[in-house]
Amino acid sequence: MVEVREWSRADTIPFLRNPSPADDKYSRGVVALRTGSAAYPGAAVLGVEAAWRAGAGYVRHVGAGRAADAVIARRPETVTGSDTGGTRIGAWVIGSGTDADGRSADERAALHDILAGRVPVVVDAGALDLAAGADAPILVTPHAGELARLRGQLRLESTEDRASAAAETAARLGGTVLLKGAQTLIASPDGAIITVEAATGWMATAGTGDVLAGILGALIAANPDAPLAETAAAGAWLHGYAGRVAAGMTQDDSRHGHPIVAMDVAEALPRAIADLLL
Structure with missing residues (x-):
């Protein structure tokens, strides 16, 4: 039987600290992102x-062109x-806003180097095809x-059971799977499942997955000794709660919120973190 755990506000708080x-800046966590494209x-x-x-205490964006220019314009x-130089990277985020079909040979080699290292990697969107191995x-x-699509690449049979699909994929990859949806599922390679339901339907909008990837990178870098699945659950819960705060909602659904x-x-x-740390 698959072990299923429901993640809570109280579970999330230990992953945040004053x-x-x-x-x-280094002890607060260093995140490097190889994300975005023209x-x-x-x-x-x-x-x-x-x-x-x-x-995060230090954020590095590795890339060039329009994505790098846009990053600096927003967050100088x-x-x-x-060149990441001697930066003590605690977590990588790769793939957000990229397309595997348009990937150059140099970009593929750079992503393979990241995935061949020892630093935890959040693998999103256009880099998912490189996760195996x-x-x-x-x-x-x-x-x-x-x-x-990832299951097809791994030659796993299709199934409508989300929990089984996530757990089986995690086991085949030897990594952690965060399956996004109205109910987020986090599956460990050992078959354990964590469910997260802190979000609001107003978050079903373009770009929120990119925000989640950045949150996950920050929490992983700040909690290097924590189990990856638990850090992922904390990040997913915080992401959902921030969405509720942004939509003008309370935690108990007493208001409908807004777009x-x-x-x-x-x-x-x-604001969400400040509330959790009260």
Whole structure:
């Protein structure tokens, strides 16, 4: 029988903390993102914004062109460029706002190098096809359609049971799967499942997945010793709660809320975190 755990507000709080006088930008967590493209530069902006707003001490965007220009225009404190140098990266985020069909040989090699390393990697969107065989600890973040394609690549039979599909995929990959949806499922390679239901339907809008990827990178970098599945659950819960805050809703659904865009969710993260840390 698959072990299923429902994640809560109380479970999320330990993954957040007020910085102490002894903290510096590195101890608060260093996130590097290789995201965005000429076609989708906004994905890079949203992920970088979310990483900063979720509490990262140092955010690096690795890329060039429209995506890098858009990142700097929005968040000038971000370090950009292809050379990560001696930066002590705590988590990578790759794939958001990219398309595998348009990937160059150099980009493929760079992504393979990241996935061959030891630093945890959030694998999103256009990089999901590279997840199989990764040496790094990986957290893949597909929606339903992307999971179906990934399962096809892994030669797994189709199934309508979301929990079984996520668990089976995690086992085959040897990594953690975060299956996005109205109910988010996080599956560990050992078959354990965590469910997260903190979100609102107003978050069903373009770009919120890019925000989630940035949040996940920030929390993974800030919690290097925590189980990846639990950190992913905390990130998903925080993402949903920030969406509720942005939509003007309370935690208990006493209000219907209002339409939001993805940047609203990223900008609501500090308020959501402040509420959790009270």
